[in-house]
Amino acid sequence: VQLQASGGGLVQAGGSLRLSCSASGSIYSINAMSWYRQAPGKQRELVAAITSSRSTHIANSVKGRFTISRNNMDNGKNTVYLQMNKLEPDDTALYYCAAAPRAKGLALRQTEYSYWGQGTQVTVSS
Numbered sequence: 001v002q003l004q005a006s007g008g009g010l011v012q013a014g015g016s017l018r019l020s021c022s023a024s025g026s027i028y029s030i031n032a033m034s035w036y037r038q039a040p041g042k043q044r045e046l047v048a049a050i051t052s053s054r055s056t057h058i059a060n061s062v063k064g065r066f067t068i069s070r071n072n073m074d075n076g077k078n079t080v081y082l083q084m085n086k087l088e089p090d091d092t093a094l095y096y097c098a099a100a101p102r103a104k105g106l107a108l109r110q111t112e113y114s115y116w117g118q119g120t121q122v123t124v125s126s
Contacts, residue, residue, distance in 0.1 A: 001023055001024070001025035001030070001099055001101065001114075001115040002023070002024050002025050002115075003021055003022070003023050003097050003098070003099060003115055003116065003117035003118075004021065004022050004024075004117060004118075005019060005020070005021040005095070005096065005097045005117040005118060005119065005120045006019070006020050006021075006120060007019040007020050007082075007120060008095060008120030008121045008122045008123075009121075009122070009123070010123045010124075010125065011087055011122075011123070011124055011125070012124070012125050013087060013088055013089055013124055013125065013126050014086060014087065015087050015124070016083070016084060016085045016086075016087065017084045017087065017122060018081060018082070018083050018084070019035065019081065019082040019084070019095055019097075019120060019122075020079060020080075020081055021033070021035075021079065021080045021081075021082075021097030021117055022077045022078070022079045023077060023078040023079070023080075023097075023099050023115070024077045029052060029072065029078070029101075030052065030078045030099045030100070030101045031051055031052045031100065031101060031102065031103050031104070031105075031107075032049060032050070032051055032052075032099070032100040032101075032103035032105070032106060032107035032112070032113075033049070033050055033070060033078065033080040033097065033098065033099050033100070034046060034047070034048060034049035034050070034068075034080075034097070034098050034100075034107065034113065035047040035048050035049075035068065035080070035082045035095055035096070035097055035098075036095070036096045036097075036098060036110070037091075037093035037094065037095045037096070037122075038093055038094050038096070039090075039092060039093040039094075042093075044096070044110065045059065045061075046059055046108060046110075047059050047062055047066065047082065047095070048062070048066055048067075048068035048082060049068070049106050049107060049108060050068045050069070050070050050080060050106075051103075051105060051106055052070075052072055052078075054069075054070065055105070055106055056068050056106075057106050057108060061090075062084075062091070065084065065085050065086045065087075066082060066083065066084050066085070067082075067083045068080065068081065068082055068083075069081045069083070078099070080097060082095070084122070087122075087124045088124060089124045089125070089126045090124075091122060091124050092122060092123050092124050093121075093122060094119040094120070094121055094122075095119060095120050095121075095122050096116055096117055096118075096119045097116070097117040098110075098113035098115065098116050098117070099113065099114065099115040100112045100113045100114060100115075101114065101115075
């Protein structure tokens with residue numbers, strides 16, 4: 001499985017960005033996908049997760065500002081999106097998408113994810 005993330009960039013506080021991550025490869029369907037982020041000097045943290053049936057989990061730190069959605073096997077790819085609104089400087093981080101093809105339900109632990117994208121940088125200026 002290959003994961004390709006895009007959509008990061010530089011934005012002012014209060015602005016919006018939409019991240020996209022396309023998963024392609026030999027696995028026909030991927031149950032759990034998620035977005036993680038890692039700021040300099042901090043541990044990687046879960047931002048949002050979603051299943052193929054579109055059950056979702058949003059971290060408390062971004063609840064009400066970020067939403068996660070996905071397309072299942074659109075043109076042969078599973079694609080997950082992270083819509084980020086009302087961005088704050090503390091949202092500055094490298095954002096990674098991850099896939100857990102055989103997870104049962106939502107996958108909320110990093111160890112459940114077998115595949116990771118390369119990361120896309122989000123920088124929010126004050």
